Amino acid sequence: MELIGQGIVKALEMLVSGDGELWRIAWLTLRVSGTATFLSVILGIPVGVLLALTRFRIRGFTVSVVYAGMGLPPVVVGLVVSILLWRSGPLGDLGLIYTPTAMIIAQTLIATPIVTGLTMSGIQQLHPKLHLQILALGASRWQLFGLLIREARLAIIASVIAGFGRVIAEVGASMMVGANIVGETRVLTTAMVLEVNKGHFDIAIALSIVLMLLIWLVITLLTRLQQGGRPL
């Protein structure tokens, strides 16, 4: 128990002393997971809307794949992305392995199915005749998409929150494709693993406090947007 106390003291110490390394790690964490979430929004929302509105032959199969993707284990993604990006792999010439870009790629793959799946279910939850009515009022196809997304906004922002929460918390993929290189690919979760291995439990606890604060801050921002002025 006293370890947790020591960790809290250490966290305060590190925050107050303006530990440059800590801020760099926290910023990289936010940058990598934020970018990955952004990309997953760009990819996931349109695909989710399309899956919700269209009917095609292998739709049931596709939906089950997307839902299964929501449980995609980060280590599986890490392994596959590593194999692709290694020097001996098909994308080896890009020299991306052990860079923040590699981590963004892996995290985008993890977050996209979550955003897609929850967007799809959010749109499907709208009244089935709503889009017929919108079309009857003379809306174009793009206007229809825009209006449906607007109607399902609560669910869609929830999907962004879920996606961000998943990637900022994951460690397996970041460790494999980023390798926890100091000053380059070290994020809060991988730094914690290292500190635990070194036996620096107080620093590890301090890092978890910083990580949880960071998650809480970002999620609070997103929740504000979602609730749009409604009392929380």
Added chain:
Amino acid sequence: MKWIRSSVALLALLALLAGCGTASKTPEAPPAEPPITEQQKPAEQTSHKPSNPDIILATTTSTQDSGLLDVLIPMFEKQSGYKVKTVAVGTGAALAMGEKGEADVLLVHAPSSEKPLVEKGFTINRRLIMHNDFVIVGPATDPAKVKGIKTAAEALKKLNDAKANFVSRGDDSGTHKKELELWKSAGITPEGGWYIKAGTGMGQTLTVASEKEGYTLTDRATYLAQKNNIKLEIAVEGDGPLLNIYHVMEVNQAKFEKVNADGAKAFADFLLSKEGQETIKNYGVDKYGQSLFFADGGKVETDLTGGK
């Protein structure tokens, strides 16, 4: 309308993050260009700037977990202008990376597994860097009564007889390979509920052994670094087979064209330079009152093992 404004704000926020991401990652994409990181800046002031500044070092967890690399690498980066990307994995994984040309230079500690790589031409210039030793640690109560036994083989026999908890790394690391060698030389195949295969790095394995009141084989450096967090004491030390020998090897560019051969050689040479060897020799003295590693630059393996 309010909602539209907030989603625009949200997208702008995310785009800002994404923008920061791309802005600082673009220079990293072409490997021929130096990454503009804060660490790089002082290095750029040095006179010679390498054309390919990124070196991938595949090494064992013990060199990272003991903190040695945190001292050596910034020093090397500062004077050479190279940027070392350390991938700290078990020796098995590090050797596999060398065999596939995924790393430029290897710092590993499993001599018998290293030799085949040199023989097959995957790596060149295998040179002795340093050694320390393995020790068998266990709970203070010493339930298997192995404390003070002179040879590792005898101690392992007693552990097997007593069925005392023994935590194995179980991860194909250098330490794990050494442990399996020791069991083999003792003529025992360890199995049963007392033989716990942890599958974790050295630091974590020590914690597991401490919690399970078991014995384990560890390198001395990691043990000393962890000593204050765990309730384990040294039971067996000083036996010849417990030597822990680290070699550096450069991955052969003739086999894998993407290998940064100049960088690998520069790093290996640095480890063997007077400055590198001094740093290794003095590392840990201030904190633990003893050296964690013994610098062996210029020696060969038989100098340490006495030709055995």
